[in-house]
Amino acid sequence: MEVDITLRVDGEDRPVRVDTRTTLLDALRDRLGVVAPKKGCDHGQCGSCTVLLEGRRIVSCLTFAVSHDGAEVTTAAGLADGGRLHPVQQAFLDHDGFQCGFCTPGQICSAVGVLDELERGWPSHATRDLTAPVQAGRAEISERMSGNLCRCGAYTNIVDAIEQVAK
Template identity: 55%
Template sequence: MVVVVSAMSDHHLTRRGILGSGIALTALQKTAVYAGPSSETAPSSAPGAVEKVDVRLTVNGIGHQLKLDPRTTLLDALREHLDLTGTKKGCDHGQCGACTVLMDGERRNACLNLALACDDREITTIEGLGTAEQLHPVQAAFIKHDGFQCGYCTPGQICSTVGMLNEIERGIPSAASADLRTAIELTESEVRERMSGNICRCAAYPNIAAAILEAAGKTSG
């Protein structure tokens, strides 16, 4: 404001003086309008941490008492809290099957199950299927038929195979089952349909199918 009065009182209005006056007025207006957030309008502080809950998991025959964030998935509980890293995190959306485990003998995607929902369920991971000295028949068949390349999806493929063979024994049909009135015949097309939820990005599917057929007492020929 001082600049404007001075320029007009001397009657020396120049282009530079007018521009300078405009800049000064703009700066004064912005300073007057913005005084910073008041204590009444300031955003409240972020909420506190989520309270942890007690979760009991039985994994590979061993009971574990954990205190977890209720949002923790079974996959993260296995990998980050129990150090069972054989179960792999792939898509984390239930679309690739890399995290497949057995829950009460049935195959499940660990990334889609909350750990607290698995309280007192019998969970089996790849570490619980066999040992280096005595492999599970499915593990041995995968090695014999070279049913993997990079191996990242292999734990999920093997756990899914074990669960799938249990489904066959219980007479649970699939979309590829030819006749629902008779015993299910485990053909290669049946295997491919039932294992379609387990993706192998290395495309070792022919070898995986051969391994599964042998593990089931069949031959790929």
């Protein structure tokens, strides 16, 4: 069964007809031509398809598009403000936080989500003191980014980039 939905992708309303079993990732890539989120494992284990849904990071291969009719979806391509890069994008460049680049859009969206979580004071598994303000240290950032895999092993540079923006 196919239905008509509208997704607000990177600030633009995009109507699309999808089968009710179509994932958000497939709707973005195959139906709308939005190629920033990548299809890696297609099982929610690698994070290459991470996007921001209503401002929160999700792996788009594990959610149905029809569940998000009318939702705001931001990809790594939609983070820049005109010709000015988002601070996370700039930090990734500053710290060489990518190598082959396949995981980079998902890493960047996840990093933006991590920074929002830290700003809101949400604890993670690595948070030692749940009564104190959450600190954006390497262990905290690494734990929060653990769902985004990088075959090239650029993890140190990715954490450096996120730390730069967190400061």
